[in-house]
Amino acid sequence: MRRTRILTAVLALAxxxxxxxxxALAAGHTAGAALAADxxxxxxxxxxxxxxxxxxxxxxxxxxxxxxxTDIGGAYRWQQSTxxxxxxxxxxxxxxxxxxGVVSLASDSVNPDKVYAAVGTYTNSWDPTNGAVLRSADxxxxxxxxxxxxxxxxxxxxxxxxERLAIDPNKDSVLYLGAPSGKGLWRSTDSGVSWSQVTSxxxxxxxxxxxxxxTGYASDNQGIVWVTFDESTGTSGSATKTIYVGVADxxxxxxxxxxxxATWTRLAGQPTxxxxxxxxxxxxxxxxxxxxxxxxxxxxxxxxQVWRYATASGTWTNISPVAxxxxxxxxxxxxxxxxxxxxxxxxxxxSWWPDTQIFRSTDSGGxxxxxxxxxxxxxxxxxxxxxxxxxxxLTFGANPSPxxxxxxxxxxTESLEIDPFDxxxxxxxxxxxxxxxxxxxxxxxxxxxxxxxxxxxxEETAVNDLASPPSGAPLLSALGDIGGFxxxxxxxxxxxxxxxxxxxxxxxxxxxxxxxxxxxxVGDLDSGxxxxxxxxNGANWFAGTDPSGVSGGGTVxxxxxxxxxxxxxxxxxxxxxxxxxxxWQPSSGIPSGAVVESDRVxxxxxxxxxxxxxxxxxxxxxxxxxxxxxxxxxxxxxRFKALPGTKGDVWLAGGASDGAYGLWHSTDGxxxxxxxxxxEQADTIGFGKAATGASYQTLYTSxxxxxxxxIFRSTDKxATWTRINDDAHQWGWTGAAxxxxxxxxxxxxxxxxxxxxxxxxxxxxxxxxxxxGTDPTPTPTGACTVTYKITNQWAxxxxxxxxxxxxxSTAWTGWSLGWSFADGQKVGRLWNADYTQSGxxxxxxxxxxxxxxxxxxxxxxxxxxxxSGSNTKPASFKLGDQxxxxx
Numbered sequence: 001m002r003r004t005r006i007l008t009a010v011l012a013l014a015x016x017x018x019x020x021x022x023x024a025l026a027a028g029h030t031a032g033a034a035l036a037a038d039x040x041x042x043x044x045x046x047x048x049x050x051x052x053x054x055x056x057x058x059x060x061x062x063x064x065x066x067x068x069x070t071d072i073g074g075a076y077r078w079q080q081s082t083x084x085x086x087x088x089x090x091x092x093x094x095x096x097x098x099x100x101g102v103v104s105l106a107s108d109s110v111n112p113d114k115v116y117a118a119v120g121t122y123t124n125s126w127d128p129t130n131g132a133v134l135r136s137a138d139x140x141x142x143x144x145x146x147x148x149x150x151x152x153x154x155x156x157x158x159x160x161x162x163e164r165l166a167i168d169p170n171k172d173s174v175l176y177l178g179a180p181s182g183k184g185l186w187r188s189t190d191s192g193v194s195w196s197q198v199t200s201x202x203x204x205x206x207x208x209x210x211x212x213x214x215t216g217y218a219s220d221n222q223g224i225v226w227v228t229f230d231e232s233t234g235t236s237g238s239a240t241k242t243i244y245v246g247v248a249d250x251x252x253x254x255x256x257x258x259x260x261x262a263t264w265t266r267l268a269g270q271p272t273x274x275x276x277x278x279x280x281x282x283x284x285x286x287x288x289x290x291x292x293x294x295x296x297x298x299x300x301x302x303x304x305q306v307w308r309y310a311t312a313s314g315t316w317t318n319i320s321p322v323a324x325x326x327x328x329x330x331x332x333x334x335x336x337x338x339x340x341x342x343x344x345x346x347x348x349x350x351s352w353w354p355d356t357q358i359f360r361s362t363d364s365g366g367x368x369x370x371x372x373x374x375x376x377x378x379x380x381x382x383x384x385x386x387x388x389x390x391x392x393x394l395t396f397g398a399n400p401s402p403x404x405x406x407x408x409x410x411x412x413t414e415s416l417e418i419d420p421f422d423x424x425x426x427x428x429x430x431x432x433x434x435x436x437x438x439x440x441x442x443x444x445x446x447x448x449x450x451x452x453x454x455x456x457x458x459e460e461t462a463v464n465d466l467a468s469p470p471s472g473a474p475l476l477s478a479l480g481d482i483g484g485f486x487x488x489x490x491x492x493x494x495x496x497x498x499x500x501x502x503x504x505x506x507x508x509x510x511x512x513x514x515x516x517x518x519x520x521x522v523g524d525l526d527s528g529x530x531x532x533x534x535x536x537n538g539a540n541w542f543a544g545t546d547p548s549g550v551s552g553g554g555t556v557x558x559x560x561x562x563x564x565x566x567x568x569x570x571x572x573x574x575x576x577x578x579x580x581x582x583x584w585q586p587s588s589g590i591p592s593g594a595v596v597e598s599d600r601v602x603x604x605x606x607x608x609x610x611x612x613x614x615x616x617x618x619x620x621x622x623x624x625x626x627x628x629x630x631x632x633x634x635x636x637x638x639r640f641k642a643l644p645g646t647k648g649d650v651w652l653a654g655g656a657s658d659g660a661y662g663l664w665h666s667t668d669g670x671x672x673x674x675x676x677x678x679x680e681q682a683d684t685i686g687f688g689k690a691a692t693g694a695s696y697q698t699l700y701t702s703x704x705x706x707x708x709x710x711i712f713r714s715t716d717k718x719a720t721w722t723r724i725n726d727d728a729h730q731w732g733w734t735g736a737a738x739x740x741x742x743x744x745x746x747x748x749x750x751x752x753x754x755x756x757x758x759x760x761x762x763x764x765x766x767x768x769x770x771x772x773g774t775d776p777t778p779t780p781t782g783a784c785t786v787t788y789k790i791t792n793q794w795a796x797x798x799x800x801x802x803x804x805x806x807x808x809s810t811a812w813t814g815w816s817l818g819w820s821f822a823d824g825q826k827v828g829r830l831w832n833a834d835y836t837q838s839g840x841x842x843x844x845x846x847x848x849x850x851x852x853x854x855x856x857x858x859x860x861x862x863x864x865x866x867x868s869g870s871n872t873k874p875a876s877f878k879l880g881d882q883x884x885x886x887x
Contacts, residue, residue, distance in 0.1 A: 038713070038746075038762055038848065040724045044459040045475055045490045045749070045757040048391045050482050051460030053429025054160040054298060056417045057105045060169070060338070062112040063421040067140075068434060069102035071155040073460035073754030074732075075117050077140050085457035087755065088140035089117070090729050094709040097732035098127035099134075100754055101154025104165035110172035110236075115140050116192055118165045120152030123181050124216030127151060133165070133177065135192040146192055150183040157209040158222035158248060158296035160332060160349065160414025161277045166227035170234035176261070178224025178245065180205075185224050185245060187261060201264050203255065207248035207275060209296055222248035222296050225277070230311065232283040233258070242311070244288060246276045248296060254279065254309075269316050271307055277349075277414065278334035282341040286311045287364060289319075291346050293330020298412045298431075301330030301350030308365050319365030321346065333358070333416035339423045347413040347428070354378075354403040356410040356430070360443055369443070371409060378402040383443055384409070384451050386435075390493065391453040393482070394433060397499040409451070410435060427454055432482065434458060459756030465508050466737040466749050466757065468688075469516035470644070472537030474741060475749060477757055478506035478521060486538040490759060500541045501528050507553030511537075513600040513644050518562030520544075522553035522569065530569060531556065533580045544581030547572060557596045559603040559620065566606045566621035568596045574608065576621030590615045590624035597640060599669070601647040607670055609638050609652070614670045627670045633660045637735075639684050643697060644742070653682035653701060663701060665718065676718050680704045688740015688748060691715035700748045702734040706829050711738070711750055711760070720834045722847070724748065724760060731755045764848040780815050782808015782855070784884035786877040788819075797828070797866050802844070804879070805858035814851040815859070817884075818843045819874040823867060830863035 052071050059065035064080035067088075074089035092099045101121030108114035117140075120131030131152030134143040153159060158180075168174035177186045177195065185201040188194060205225075210218035226246040234240035239260040244267075247253055253276040254267040274292035281288050288309040293301040304327050305320045320331075333347030342364045348357035358371040372382040380403050388394040388407050398406040410430035418440070419425035427436040436454030443449050465478035475487040484506040485494040498506065503523030512518040519534040521541075530553050531544040552570030559565065565581060568574045573592040575584040591610045599605035608615035608624055612634040615624040632638075638654030648669030655661030663682035664673040682703035690697050699714040703721075711725040711734065731752040741747035746762030785805040792799040804817055820840045827837050833844040850859050877884045 038722050038724050038764055040726075040729075040746075040760040040762055042725070042729050042758055042760045043490070044457075044755075045477070045487050045759055046456075046493045047393075047459060047461055047479075047482075047485060047756055048453060048493050049394075049433035049455040049458060049460060050479065050756065051462075051754065052160075052298065052412055052431045053434045053458070053460070054412075054414050055102070055105055055162055056415045056427050056429060056434070057107050057163065058417055058420050059107040059112050060109040060420055065107065065112055065139075066417075066419075066427070067105050067107055067115060068415075068427075068429070068458060069105045069117070069154075070458070070460050070754065071159055072101050072121060072462065073458075073752075073756075074100045075102045075105060075140065076458050077115075079457070083454065083456070085455070086140075087457070087459075088136075089119070089134075089143075090731055090755065091143070091727060092119075092732045093727070093730045094733065096129050097753065098122065098129050098151075099132060100732040101127075101152075103131070103152045103154040103156075103159060104163045104177070106163065106165045106167045106175065108167050108172050109169050110167075113137055113139055114172070114191070116165055116167070116175065117143075118152055118177055119154065120148075121155045122217070123151040123153040123156055123220045126215075126217075133175075133188070133192050133195065144193075146188075146195060148179075148186075148195060150179055150181060153180050153220065156180065156220060156222075157218055158207075158225060158298075160298035160412065161222070161225040161246070161248075161275070161296065163226055164224060166229060168234070168240050169229055169231040170236055171239045174239055176227040176243070176245075178227055180220060180223035182221045183223065185227075198261060200262065201245070201255070202266075203247050203249055203252055205248040207250065207296060209300070222275075224248070225275075226279050228279045228281050228288070230281055230283055234260075244279055244281065246279045246290075248275055250274060250294075253292075254290065267309070268314065270309075271305060271316070271318075274303075274305060274330075277330065277332040280334045280336050281311075282336050282344075282364075284341045285364060289334055289336065289344055289365070291331040291334040293332065293350065295330060295350070297330065297332065297349060298414050299350065303327050304330035304348075306331050306334075306346055306359075306365065317365070319361070321359040321361075321368035321370070329357070332414040333428060335416050335418050335426075337418045337423050338420035343418075343423070345416060345418065345426075347416050349413045352411050354380075354400075355405065355408050356413045358409070358413070358416070358428075362444060371443075374403065380405070382448070384437075384449050386451045388453060391433060391455065392495045393485070393493070393497050394453065395496075397496050397502060460754055461756045462753050463751035463757055464506060464736055466686075466739045466751055467509055467511055467519075468739045468741045468749060469511045469519075469537065470513075470742045471516050473539075474743065475757070475759075476509055476511070476519065476538050478509045478523070478737075480505045483523065484509065484521065498532070498538070498541060501525060501532055501543050503530075503532075503553070505553070508555040510556055510558040510598065512558045512562030513560045513598075514603075515562040518558060520556050520558050520565055522556045522567060524552050531567060531581055542580075545583065547575045547584035547586075554593070555595050555597075557598040557606055559598055559606075560600050561603040563603050564620045566596045566598070566617070568592075568594050568608070574621075574624075576606075578620070585622065587617070587621050588623045589626070590617075593636070595636070595638060595640070596621075597642060599647055600642045600644040605647070605669065607640070607642065607650060609636075609640060611636060614652070614673070616670050627672075629666070629670060629673045631660060631675065632664065632673060635659065637683070639737070641685055641687065643687055645697070651685045651699070653685040653703070655681065657681070663703065663718065678705065678721065679718070680707070681709075683735035684738040684751075686737075686739035686748070687742070689742055689745040691745060697742075698740055698745070700738050700740050702738055702750070711748065713746070713748065719836075724762065729758075731758060780806075780810075780812035780853075780879060781882075782806065782810045782812075784808070784877075784879045784882070785887050786817070786884045787887040788873050788877075790871065790873070791862075793867075793871060796868065797864060798825075798871055799862065799864045801860060801862045803858050803860045804853075804884070806853045806855055807885070809855050811855055812851070812853040814846055815853060816843060816845045816880055818878045819876065821874060822872040823870040825865050825867045825871065827863050827865045830861065832859075832861035835863070
């Protein structure tokens, strides 16, 4: 899909994500708040697909080994036993979020355990880091990284061309990578560990989609776009002699080396005036096939051709499936059936209306047939049937007139691959999903082949907002490109996205806290209203009326009882209405573009934020007054929410690393805010069901706490925090939205920018992070012994391990151990317990999973701290009110 793939990055940039120096992950002895940890199980709320799949790669020597790449959502490996996709790049962290964009993939045919990914999302300033080549020796289960001295563009124009990364099929320690931005051709001779430019390659490309684009997005040189080896010109263990390279240059699109990359020449006699999107070699018959378009794609392309080059004779043959004059699209999606190399397929990738087209030849391009054709216009005859029952939303709720159909065969169909081991299986990517068939050869016998989504496990939506009402559906989502969904079952694909109207992108949604059946959403649409309402918890919708000047969704807030709404749309100022938006009035006292939210108790109280100022309305949004609160973030990278059940209880997260950044709390309706000292950076805030025994709802945030970036939970009003994700589950940028579930303790819904809606469930069935100040302090009985050991010490810091033994006869169901430091030592980071420190006094308390200590058993925790002068061990320890023996 087109817009949000660009827009999401722009919004993130405008919101301040890229301001200043990106936060760094913690080192081993980083000082900061205490960090407990909880074991979570992470899944996706199933949507299945939702974005562009520009590349599919089958391994050439191992059956059923296949990979898919996405433009912003990482890479995936096919799991044949379940016919699902396994995500491979969830370990990409906050600081390198751009590495979720995959510009190319390569699977090693010599050693199928090896796979490579060229990663980086944007080549302009939107992406703060350079690109990299990731290498794996375990099929993507783990990765090592080689940083590059330039950026890569997994979400840039031209991303459907390729593959830009290729492994020498005869000597797999040799790889080539085509770079964008005029950086040329690069080579590795040590299996991707290091890379150097091929200085003998003569052409770095010159094609720009729009040279006048000052953002650097459409004006980037699309560079080197594919590399193809002729495996017949090498032997095992020796570098392949002949290599073909595609260049984004309409006059000089194809180059060849016949000496293993030492020298290069422009292929003589080649077509001009087009870009070669794909170059696929049939080594058996000696043909190089090329799919051409007049544009770089994946959206644009108005003319195209398909050519065949005879590698032995140098003869060029135009084998275009239709005459150039009859094309209104470019060609791509080029593939060869490796079981029957004379069978070739290509796509009309940029045919948006009435549908994409797929072409097939069984005589090396001599003649072609089409996936569909007109009988008498506008009626069509299809060689296929489409079954989208597993992803019914792919109809988009449309009922078009012929020759359009719903669901469509696709659009942006740049990737199409026939399984090299199975002529009946083909997969191809679209702008919304990944389709496949397992009876493709029915095409040739006059039957119909069946197309179905083959996309389960591949979740590729960009998430803008999330809501979990206290009744009705557990999850409502606002998504880029496909609008959003009402999930009544997280494990099932919803039947349809939000419709009536169907937004291309939903930017914000809200429900009435005391009347969750009332829901509002706003979003972007080429024409028509930008706001919609539901009176049945999002199951059905009706359009509202736009005030004058609206150009985009912005943010929206529903009154606690659903009686009124406040809307801050793009294009005009903040507006308010009573009822369902049949007429709007401008709000006064609040600037255009402010983020708006509602109080969850008082239906006439609304809040806003813009450029460091917090605004409050007590008359239903008619007038706002600027709060005197100071010290809030000066930029607009802020998200805030009011706590359900308590009037005026507001939490605000956001900022930028070159200014105020963190988490603030107000208990007086925004008149004043207190910054939490134990949160270094925070970007989202959400609430969920309170822990057992806790009097305050559970807090969730995407934040940096204790020097560590992650997803955090607090059951004690932010006094202590538990990291609930881990390094294997980071999902790049998670700064758009977060919410807990008000009905299920510990469940949290996390937004991602390309990996869909991720949700986590805790293994802590008892509820809570150890109490941390809200649960009653346990009072164990019986004798205790403490062993305190300094395990490491350096100039200004140290690490200590503490073992607490139950030497009595009664089991403990919770424990709290106190001591005092003699020399002013200060705890920096403590694990396997929660802690507080006031002056010299420290109290460590059990976390949820280690509170039960049987008689004769022990529990251990550790910490790092700072010291100066001396580092004397504590002289005594108390378990509650009783003294312990010091071992």
